[in-house]
Amino acid sequence: MSMPTLTAERTAHAVRLDSVTKTYGNVTALSGVSHDFPRGGFTAIMGPSGSGKSTFLHCASGLDQPSKGSVRIGGVDLGGLSEAKRTRLRRERIGFVFQSFNLIPSMDVEQNIVLPLQLAGTAPDPGWLAEVVRRVGLQDRLAHRPSELSGGQQQRAAVARALITRPEVVFADEPTGALDPRTARDVLRLLREAVDQTGQTVVLVTHDPMAAAWADSVVFLSGGRIVDELVAPSPTTVMTRWETL
Numbered sequence: 001m002s003m004p005t006l007t008a009e010r011t012a013h014a015v016r017l018d019s020v021t022k023t024y025g026n027v028t029a030l031s032g033v034s035h036d037f038p039r040g041g042f043t044a045i046m047g048p049s050g051s052g053k054s055t056f057l058h059c060a061s062g063l064d065q066p067s068k069g070s071v072r073i074g075g076v077d078l079g080g081l082s083e084a085k086r087t088r089l090r091r092e093r094i095g096f097v098f099q100s101f102n103l104i105p106s107m108d109v110e111q112n113i114v115l116p117l118q119l120a121g122t123a124p125d126p127g128w129l130a131e132v133v134r135r136v137g138l139q140d141r142l143a144h145r146p147s148e149l150s151g152g153q154q155q156r157a158a159v160a161r162a163l164i165t166r167p168e169v170v171f172a173d174e175p176t177g178a179l180d181p182r183t184a185r186d187v188l189r190l191l192r193e194a195v196d197q198t199g200q201t202v203v204l205v206t207h208d209p210m211a212a213a214w215a216d217s218v219v220f221l222s223g224g225r226i227v228d229e230l231v232a233p234s235p236t237t238v239m240t241r242w243e244t245l
């Protein structure tokens with residue numbers, strides 16, 4: 001694979017938010033949020049509806065720009081980039097997994113998985129493609145269209161698509177929201193393996209304490225602020241903290 005154009009520094013954190021505020025008119029969705037996501041860490045973001053989780057994810061991933069404060073991805077300050085460069089950095093250095101899978105219906109599974117590379121004008125590394133496909137267990141489904149797959153298989157294809165560029169960080173926004181508990185576990189296990197086996201950095205936004213317990217730590221948002229962080233979470237400790245938010 002050729003080197004990405006916006007090569008990130010090997011910083012200890014994959015993503016750093018410094019005093020990030022985001023306002024929409026007179027609504028303050030995020031209020032002075034600072035947080036480092038350690039490289040090779042798995043962090044869950046939880047909080048009540050309207051607490052700012054989506055805004056946090058959008059600002060941290062460069063999909064949106066903070067009103068104040070800064071976001072760095074592997075040492076690159078997103079605020080200093082043009083819209084075009086930010087788009088390129090997202091494409092090359094960030095993987096996304098969404099609740100609704102967001103696969104392209106007219107493309108088969110393999111085409112969907114390699115799409116981020118294609119958009120970046122890069123050829124897939126055959127060894128890494130085979131490894132990613134093996135991990136998500138879709139070896140026999142590469143020529144199928146998304147509509148021919150179960151929801152869990154579609155989400156596994158989306159995870160493969162997020163990992164194929166070996167991104168600085170994978171942002172997963174409620175990736176198990178549309179899945180049954182067993183299928184959800186398969187997807188969470190894949191994210192966990194990406195962290196444990198290849199040192200990937202994962203940020204997971206979820207409402208589900210069971211899902212959050214797969215992470216190394218859980219960051220709690222309330223009213224647009226980080227109000228707590230729980231290290232080495234279990235479903236019970238997450239649930240207990242959640243109930244008192």
Ligand SMILES: Nc1ncnc2c1ncn2[C@@H]1O[C@H](COP(=O)(O)OP(=O)(O)OP(=O)(O)O)[C@@H](O)[C@H]1O
Pocket residue numbers: 024025027028029047048049050051052053054055056
């Ligand atoms: N584009 C927008 N325009 C105006 N207000 C917005 C916009 N996006 C978000 N907000 C407001 O910002 C606050 C935080 O919203 P956000 O979507 O980040 O919360 P959330 O924690 O993701 O909620 P949910 O769990 O319901 O998805 C809310 O008060 C919301 O109404």
